[in-house]
Amino acid sequence: VAAAALTAWSSRFAAMPIDETRDRAPAVRPDPRRVLDDLAELRNLTATPRGADRLAWTEGWARARAFLAERLAEIGVESERDEAGNVWATVDGVDRDMVAVGSHLDAVPEGGWLDGALGVFAGLELLRAVAASGRPPRRRLALIDFADEEGARFGRSLLGSSAVAGRLDPSRVADLRDAAGVRLEDALAGHGIDLDRAPSASARARGLTAYLELHIEQGPILEAEGVSVAAVRGAMGISRHRWTITGRTGHAGSTPAALRRDPMVAAAQAIVGLRALASGDEERATVGQIEAVPGIPTAIPERVEFTVDLRHESAVELARLEREFADVVRRAAEQQGCASGAEEIFAVSPTRFDPRLLELAGEVCAAHAGRRLEVVSGPGHDAVELAHVVPAAMLFAPSIGGVSHSREEDTAAADLTIAIAAFFDFALAVLEAFDNLPIDR
Ligand SMILES: [Zn+2]
Numbered sequence: 245v246a247a248a249a250l251t252a253w254s255s256r257f258a259a260m261p262i263d264e265t266r267d268r269a270p271a272v273r274p275d276p277r278r279v280l281d282d283l284a285e286l287r288n289l290t291a292t293p294r295g296a297d298r299l300a301w302t303e304g305w306a307r308a309r310a311f312l313a314e315r316l317a318e319i320g321v322e323s324e325r326d327e328a329g330n331v332w333a334t335v336d337g338v339d340r341d342m343v344a345v346g347s348h349l350d351a352v353p354e355g356g357w358l359d360g361a362l363g364v365f366a367g368l369e370l371l372r373a374v375a376a377s378g379r380p381p382r383r384r385l386a387l388i389d390f391a392d393e394e395g396a397r398f399g400r401s402l403l404g405s406s407a408v409a410g411r412l413d414p415s416r417v418a419d420l421r422d423a424a425g426v427r428l429e430d431a432l433a434g435h436g437i438d439l440d441r442a443p444s445a446s447a448r449a450r451g452l453t454a455y456l457e458l459h460i461e462q463g464p465i466l467e468a469e470g471v472s473v474a475a476v477r478g479a480m481g482i483s484r485h486r487w488t489i490t491g492r493t494g495h496a497g498s499t500p501a502a503l504r505r506d507p508m509v510a511a512a513q514a515i516v517g518l519r520a521l522a523s524g525d526e527e528r529a530t531v532g533q534i535e536a537v538p539g540i541p542t543a544i545p546e547r548v549e550f551t552v553d554l555r556h557e558s559a560v561e562l563a564r565l566e567r568e569f570a571d572v573v574r575r576a577a578e579q580q581g582c583a584s585g586a587e588e589i590f591a592v593s594p595t596r597f598d599p600r601l602l603e604l605a606g607e608v609c610a611a612h613a614g615r616r617l618e619v620v621s622g623p624g625h626d627a628v629e630l631a632h633v634v635p636a637a638m639l640f641a642p643s644i645g646g647v648s649h650s651r652e653e654d655t656a657a658a659d660l661t662i663a664i665a666a667f668f669d670f671a672l673a674v675l676e677a678f679d680n681l682p683i684d685r
Pocket of ligand 1: 348359360393459
């Protein structure tokens with residue numbers, strides 16, 4: 245399939261004669277079985293009865309990284325840590341420009357065995373195969389294990405990859421605290437990272453030609469479609485607000501309906517209205533948190549606060565959803581004699597992955613899965629951060645039941661094998677034959 249993908253790529257873009265590609269390409273034979281073995285070993289190393297123990301900036305995470313370092317040492321590949329705590333392991337190529345693959349070893353507390361680890365150990369096997377081939381690849385190959393992708397301890401996701409993308413402002417995260425009151429800056433210092441210097445990690449992005457990531461979908465679509473691997477078109481934009489509907493409190497027993505200004509009824513109407521607005525496949529709308537004040541069974545609430553998380557791959561559609569929901573809340577509040585207002589708590593623009601890489605990824609996935617499926621990621625990923633500064637692409641493997649961030653997280657071995665093999669073909673094609681990337685940095 246690698247040769248087929250290379251041929252397809254070359255004929256489409258005519259960038260490099262295929263024979264020259266073949267001559268230059270070393271006999272690289274990465275093996276998905278070794279990835280599954282490494283993943284199983286990591287699982288044993290960091291398992292608890294409730295799930296994986298690899299929370300960033302803790303001992304469990306350090307243990308996972310030590311395991312990766314051991315594996316890298318075995319294959320004679322050197323690794324170093326950048327200023328933000330990301331680990332880079334590199335094999336030199338004929339040219340100076342570099343293709344990076346990777347993901348993250350950190351996990352949410354009591355997390356799953358595949359989230360992040362799949363991409364890291366698929367990358368390790370690629371490095372292992374390239375190193376064992378005895379001939380340098382055309383481009384340099386780097387494996388990156390990003391630090392603190394999950395943000396599960398301090399609430400700041402994508403810490404390491406945002407530093408590489410030049411999008412980390414230390415002053416905005418230094419004082420974040422974990423549940424035990426530990427400051428982020430101090431936790432990093434405990435692992436030898438000076439937060440103020442973390443933005444310097446962005447210098448490394450300048451040497452990158454492409455960043456490629458294999459990840460589990462963490463959702464139900466691939467399974468529902470019966471597809472073992474799919475190309476990811478981009479990531480949805482996110483709009484997150486905290487809405488407050490304010491009415492008038494009163495005794496549950498003394499106040500008849502006509503004399504109530506009940507914010508809970510308005511909130512319920514608004515939430516049902518939100519489902520009607522966002523009932524399709526393309527948008528996501530979630531009310532995940534709601535609170536009534538004073539919040540006792542015998543009082544009409546004075547106010548109700550709830551979060552609304554909206555996602556869409558189109559910025560225009562996302563803005564439309566936001567506007568239409570604001571109308572829904574306003575109308576529901578007015579009907580109940582209440583006031584309403586919102587405060588933005590988080591916003592991310594949609595990301596499109598590099599169209600040339602996406603085209604190749606689609607071809608390779610179709611060859612392996614028997615069908616071409618393109619999906620959009622709802623969750624954020626390191627590749628989404630990198631896409632701001634480097635041509636990036638992602639492949640997804642299915643998640644059984646769509647479950648992730650849980651010890652139940654799993655993917656059938658047959659699907660994993662196919663997805664890993666597709667990723668190898670994709671990465672090797674980019675490493676050896678891809679000429680349509682801008683290197684004008
Ligand atoms: Zn992940």
